[in-house]
Amino acid sequence: MTGQWGDLGLPPGSSSFVMQAMVARHYLDGGNYPVDGAKSIAAAIVPVIERNGGTVIFNAGADEILIYHGQACGVRLENGDEIEASLVISSVGVVNTFGRFLRNYQKELGGQAKLAQVQPSSGHFCLHIGIKESAQALGLNKTNLWVSPGYNHDENAENFLSNQCNDFPVVFISFPSIKDPSWEILHPGTSTIEAITMANSSWFDKWKDLPWKRQGQEYKDYKGNISSRLLEVIYQYVPAIKGKVDYYELSTPLSTRDMANYSTGELYGIDHTTSRFQLRWLTPDTPVKKLFLTGQDILTVGVTSSLMSGLLTCSAILTEFGKRYDSREV
Template sequence: MRNSGEEIIIKNDRAVGVKVKEKHGKSFTLKEYYAPVIISSVGFYGTFNHLVKQKVDFLSQLEELSGGMSAISLYIGLKESPSKLGVKGENYWIAGSYDHDATYETRNDIVKGEIDSCYLSFPSLKEQNPEQHTAEIISFADFEAFEKWKDEPWKKRGEDYEALKSKIAEGLIACVEKQHPGFKDLIDYCELSTPLTMENFTSKLAGRMYGLAHTPQRFSSEWIKPQTPFKGLYITGGDICTTGVVGAMMGGVATASALDGAFGFGKHLYKIRKYNKTEVEV
């Protein structure tokens, strides 16, 4: 990454800007940018444990809700279109058995290269005119399975870590190959990310990709909303609503509405309706 957010600047209980580390060649400079409104999309944990240096009252509750799973992702470049395997851009959930509870309990066997369940996607087949074809394989795993390397920097975690990644990648490919014979022969390049990668690039505790745990406590916590204890600072994304693409989208809607005051959502609906009506008339 060329730039990274380092701190949200708080003055007199108000967010006034951000400090950004900018990369120039092999050196970094710290710059400050100021704005009347700051919106954080890294979730509650990343915001209040990394970016905001002031303590908030709900920090202990936040720690309790920061549990959850992480994942391993294999990003694949293909030599040619996977449509020759009969796929048309669908997403696949591959499972070795119907006992999904048992599958979940053995999720960390992935470090042994023993994988019988995963998610398979072909992003390039969802594009109209892809220049290159790609695939992605995802499987669940806990951060603890990789914890011994947590203090090592990205790309410098040693030969054992790289060997483990290679073993996992081979296991994921073998899992897909059982369901889609010929898939392995299409692979030109692949790169594996682990929960350590997820934590490094998203600032989510232990690489827990879905953010706050989905428990009754989460949905009854009054502090989970776009507004924060600091004026001018708002949270957006999945932590505001729920997980997944739609959850993140609705989190964005909630934040945009909060910026427009008590009746913000209604104001936005009116604008959308007015815009659509104009388009139809034209």
């Protein structure tokens, strides 16, 4: 019953039962996959924002939320540009929002005290594989595979995180290209596989201050070793791809830090412990007027959950400022 614990990133002994039950329940009707991949979510939303007078700025890191007279009034970007706003919604997670974006207001907001109540979720490895043969020719199907070394998931996780030479506690093998009905039309004769497992961010301490892609040969060799171990597991359960892999690349907690700004390479934002769900401040509202939170940390991990958190955040904004903003503007 708990075999899909990897979807919430915390082994059953430490996770919330409700969270585990929701993961199991959501699969009962089958999974969903966006046509043309994850980028189609942004492609669908951006025109809505722009049609309503908004501007979407790409490749621009936010550095700080600006506060004036106790109210959020804009964002300062990493390049120093300041963007004024009548309200600010942060979707980068509570660690980034309270720990970094509001770093100059720690005393007033008790940011560090709040963050001491949550733990980051586990770091992870993800092996991205490209194959020059169609899924159909290889006889692959859509079903996700969960490979565990045994039924005691807590022990498996503990064994691996304390000694990475031990078996991976879980390997989630998925077949994104097969789930995407547009794939064969856009990329005929090819297919992709992803394999995810846990990682401990402390294993990367010796490379953490080196710039992206310049971590050196030792890091490359380390990644090569983890990749080979993951490939071995995949070949065992998906033997049809043996000898057909055209390309693979491993992401580590450092990749997740550098690409998505999760500082310990977290898989899913903050951990889904029982205590997390008792924290009343994990809501769209914040102590700063006109600053709201959205995303997985205020609800739960998951693409659908994150989309629903947007709905919650809009509700919170309309409840507070409904007279001033009609739903179209928000």
